[in-house]
C-alpha cells in the first residue's frame with residue numbers, strides 16, 4: 001500500500017487530506033495517508049479562542065462567498081447550517097482620512113464606484129480625483145502581457161487618489177502588502193481579466209451587476225440560502241478546522257511533529273527527518289508549510305525550487321481584540337463593520353473591525369468586541385513589542401480615531417510572524433520554476449497560501465487540485 005505524507009496542518013494540509021481521502025475512496029485505491037503538524041494545535045492561521053463567553057478569532061475571521069470553493073466544501077461536509085452571515089443591518093465601512101471617518105462609497109471592491117450619489121458626495125476624494133476615476137471608462141486597455149504592480153495598474157486606470165484612499169488600504173490590505181511591489185497578475189488577476197474582457201473596470205462592473213440582476217430573477221433563486229459577501233462559522237473560524245478534522249476520522253494526524261528535511265529514497269519515494277531523530281518513509285509527499293520553511297525542507301531535492309521559494313517574501317501582522325462594556329463605548333462606536341486607514345495617514349494601525357457589529361454571537365450580552373490590525377509595510381517593528389505596549393498603542397489609536405477612552409474588560413494579542421506571503425512582481429516566474437521542478441520530481445507536491453492565492457477559498461481550491469494530481473498519478 002502506498003503511503004502519502006502531508007506536511008502542515010493548516011487549512012491547505014487538512015483540505016488536501018480531505019480531498020485525498022474522498023478521491024482515493026471514489027477510485028477504490030487504498031493508500032495510507034499521514035499528516036504531520038509541527039505545533040500541538042491544528043489550523044495554522046485559523047485560530048479561535050473561547051474566553052468567558054467571547055469567541056475571538058486571532059487569524060482569519062471569515063471567507064468570501066465569491067470564490068466558491070470554501071462554501072462548496074461546507075455544503076459537501078453538510079455543515080452549511082453552521083455558517084453565519086454578517087449582520088448586514090450594521091453594514092458599511094469607513095476610511096480614516098485627515099482626522100475624519102468617511103463612509104466607503106459602495107461597490108469599490110472592484111475599484112470603480114457602483115452607486116453614483118455616494119461616490120459624488122464622498123469627502124474622500126478631491127474633485128480632480130473624482131473626475132479621474134470617472135474617466136476610467138475612457139482609458140484604453142493595456143497591450144502586452146508584462147506584469148504590473150498593483151500601484152501601476154490602479155494609477156493607470158483610476159488615478160493616484162484611488163490608489164491611496166481605496167486600493168492600498170482595502171485591496172493591498174488583504175495581503176498587508178505594498179502596492180508598489182505587489183504583482184497585479186498574481187494577487188488580483190480578476191482586475192486584469194475585467195480590463196481585457198470589457199475594456200474598462202467600469203464596463204466590467206456594469207456587466208456583472210446586470211448578470212446578478214438576471215440571476216436573481218431565475219426561478220428558485222430566492223429559495224436558496226442567501227449568503228453575505230463575508231461568511232463565518234457560529235463558533236468562529238476554528239469550527240471549520242474541527243469539522244474538517246471530523247470529516248477525515250480514521251486518517252492519521254500527528255501533531256507536535258516537525259519535519260526538518262526531505263531526501264530521496266533509493267529506489268523511489270522520500271525519507272523525512274523529523275524531531276527526535278526519527279525518519280518517516282513516504283511514496284508521495286505534499287508540502288504545505290510556509291515557502292521559507294518548504295525551501296529548507298526541499299533544498300536537497302531541488303535547489304532550484306528551494307531558491308524560488310526563498311524569494312517569496314513574508315510580512316508580519318498582528319490582531320488585537322479588545323472587549324468593552326457596551327455602555328462604555330456605545331456612543332463612540334459607529335454602526336458599521338469597521339474602518340481602514342490608508343498608509344498615507346502614517347498611523348500605527350491598519351484597520352479595525354467592530355466584531356460584535358459584524359458578526360452575531362461573538363460576545364456576551366452587554367459587551368462589545370473590537371479587533372484591530374497592526375503590521376503592514378509601515379509598522380513591522382510594532383509586532384516585536386510587548387503585549388502591553390501593543391495594547392497601549394491600539395488604545396491610543398482608538399482614542400484618537402473614535403474617542404474611545406474606556407478600559408477594556410478583556411484584551412488578546414495574536415502575532416503572525418512571517419505568515420503573510422507577498423506576491424510581488426516576478427511571482428509568476430517563481431511559480432513557473434516551482435511547477436517545473438514539481439513535474440521533475442515524481443510524487444512531490446507543493447501547495448499552500450504562498451503560491452496561487454492567499455485566502456482560505458484559494459487554499460481549498462489548490463488543495464483539491466493537488467489531491468486530484470496525486471490520485472491521477474496513482475491511477476496510471
Ligand SMILES: Cc1cc2nc3c(=O)[nH]c(=O)nc-3n(C[C@H](O)[C@H](O)[C@H](O)COP(=O)(O)OP(=O)(O)OC[C@H]3O[C@@H](n4cnc5c(N)ncnc54)[C@H](O)[C@@H]3O)c2cc1C
Nearest residue numbers: 008010011012038044045059060061062259448449455456
Ligand atoms: C491575521 C490574518 C487574518 C487573515 N484573515 C483572513 C480572512 O479573513 N479570510 C481568508 O480567506 N484568509 C485570511 N487570512 C489568510 C488565511 O488564513 C491563510 O492564507 C490560510 O489560513 C493559510 O493556510 P495554509 O494551510 O496554507 O498555511 P498555514 O495556516 O500557515 O499552515 C501551515 C502549517 O504548517 C505547519 N508547519 C510549519 N513548519 C512545519 C514543519 N517543519 N513541519 C510540520 N509542520 C510545519 C505550521 O505550524 C502550520 O500549521 C488571514 C491570515 C492572517 C495571518
